Amino acid sequence: MTDSDINTEKSILLSARRIFTIKGFDGARMQEIADDAGINKALLHYYYRTKDKLFEAVFKEVLNVIFPKIISILQSPIPVFEKIEKISLTYIELLKENPDLAIFVFHEISRNPQRLVENFRNAGIDFGIIRKQITLEAKQGVIVSVKAEHLITNLISMCVFPFIAKPVLKGMMGMNEEDFQQFIEERKTVIPHTLISSLTPNK
Amino acid sequence: MTDSDINTEKSILLSARRIFTIKGFDGARMQEIADDAGINKALLHYYYRTKDKLFEAVFKEVLNVIFPKIISILQSPIPVFEKIEKISLTYIELLKENPDLAIFVFHEISRNPQRLVENFRNAGIDFGIIRKQITLEAKQGVIVSVKAEHLITNLISMCVFPFIAKPVLKGMMGMNEEDFQQFIEERKTVIPHTLISSLTPNK
DNA sequence: CCTACTTTTGACCAACTGGTTAAACCATTT
DNA sequence: AAATGGTTTAACCAGTTGGTCAAAAGTAGG
Structure with a gap:
């Protein structure tokens, strides 16, 4: 109906x-x-x-929303700083439009971790490429030397976590829904700024 | 048994x-x-x-492990940079010893957001205090001006998220269990370094 | 109108789930 | 050794759940 x-x-x-x-x-x-x-x-x-098959259908549909956008950014030939900016923007916008998408995915993580990892592989996300780029730019002195694992983890953490912890953050910091939307909007620039200023050489 | x-x-x-x-x-x-x-x-x-009461008992016990440690740090009279360092260290150590604690709390967030927020309030976590300190130190020029909401969110995100997304991170970045433990250990310094270098004035 | 096919439904079922109960067990006290 | 009071158990129950099935309702072509 x-x-x-x-x-x-x-x-x-x-x-x-x-x-x-x-x-x-x-x-x-x-x-x-x-x-x-x-x-x-x-x-x-x-x-x-079955219920399982229905869930799987939903799950695959959800992943098809997330993966393509991220992959195309990761593989595009732009500097690390730009990738950080674009991923923050894209990720937050995506989650803003589909607020419970993060919760849905993480429900599935604890239910069946293996399947998600397999889907990642099949989607063609190659961590090696971005790792190479980060170490290269570090050697060139464009960015501070940093392990790719931490940089990527920091980026994704700051983008995704607020959506998972939304009710807690709202409650703890006394935000209403409008405040929270504004807060999320700000993070589009706050996250890149935080990471980039910590990665910029010459202190 | x-x-x-x-x-x-x-x-x-x-x-x-x-x-x-x-x-x-x-x-x-x-x-x-x-x-x-x-x-x-x-x-x-x-x-x-009942099942509900059993869950509640578990939940309260879990919160009693988390809250006291964090609260005592937040309320101690030390500069923001030191708080960032101590919270990162304490949080990660806590989650390293209780790896599924984050997932447990997260499960409860999506099941009953309200209760968690209430527990936060009852625990006496006062966000106003830390917000005041951050704006004060910003005025004094000790740190770059930043909204307390974002700083705290960034800090908690980077500490907690890896434990929730552990299987995905391991799978994506090709880590075994030992690698992951090492990775988590490194984050005790990586997280404070990231935040502090982005907050240090005079570029 | 009849036939063949897909879509939709109500009724049904076996398995499971949280919860109960009455009786058995066990340690202390009397 | 009997009585007492907390602890533990097997058997049981009512309600729910995913899933089935045969029949009804819709649809299209001949």
Whole structure:
């Protein structure tokens, strides 16, 4: 009912994503997903045979939103500083538009870590390339010498974590929803600034 | 059986924490917790009436490990840079000793955000104090002017996130367990260095 | 209108889950 | 050794859950 009934299969996927995100895999009920999609529960099993397969369909769809954008940036021939800026911007914008995407992915991490890693590999994300670039630019003196692992981890941490911890941050720092949106908007520049100023040589 | 049967109540709590962490609240089964503790399922209900109450007991115990350490640092009369160093060190050491603590707390965030925020308040964490200190030191020119919200968020993000995303990071960057432990150890200095060098005035 | 096909449904089921209960067990005190 | 009171258990229960199935409803072509 919520979604147009033009395409049942698609509206199931939408409802499933909604419910799985809020409740997690174990907390989600097939009946609830069916209700949300405005259909009979048996119809879920008609389109996606099992709960597992339904989840997997949702999961793959979600990853297809995340991966392509990040990959194209990582592989583009621009300096590290620019990549940091672009990734911050793209990542935060993506998560701002799909606020529970981070929570959904991390639900899956604790449920089935292996599968996510495999999807990463299949997506063609090659960590070696960015590592090479970072060590190269460090040797050239463009940036301070730093382990690629830490730089990337710092970047992703600062972009993603606020969305996972959103309610805690809001509560702790006394923000309302508008404040939080503003806060997230600011991070588009704060994160690159933090990383770049810590990476700029000549102190 | 795994734990000493000297204190049944305590061994239940240990097993419950183990299972809740791995499976989440909805995924955890009372029978599994009982098995893990080597006791009858009815005994769980004898000590902790319901699954909810058992979870709450585990949750409070977990928070009692986290909060006191952080609070004492935040309220101690030392400069911001030192606080950053001490919090990084304490936080990472804490999470290194209790690797699934972050995942446990995160599970609870998505299950019941409100309760966690309330616990934060009750624990007496006062964000106003640290905010005041940061703006003061910024005015004095000791650190670059920065919004306290972003600084704290950056700090916590970089400390906690790697533990939540551990399997993904390991997979993506091709680390084995030993590598990862080394990586985490390095972050005790990498995180303060990143933040402090971005906060040090006079470029 | 009939036939063949896909989509949708209500009724149903076996397995599982959190929780209960009455009885057994065990350590102390009397 | 009997009584007491906390601890532990096996058996059980009512409600829920993922999943099935046969039949109904819709759809298109001949």
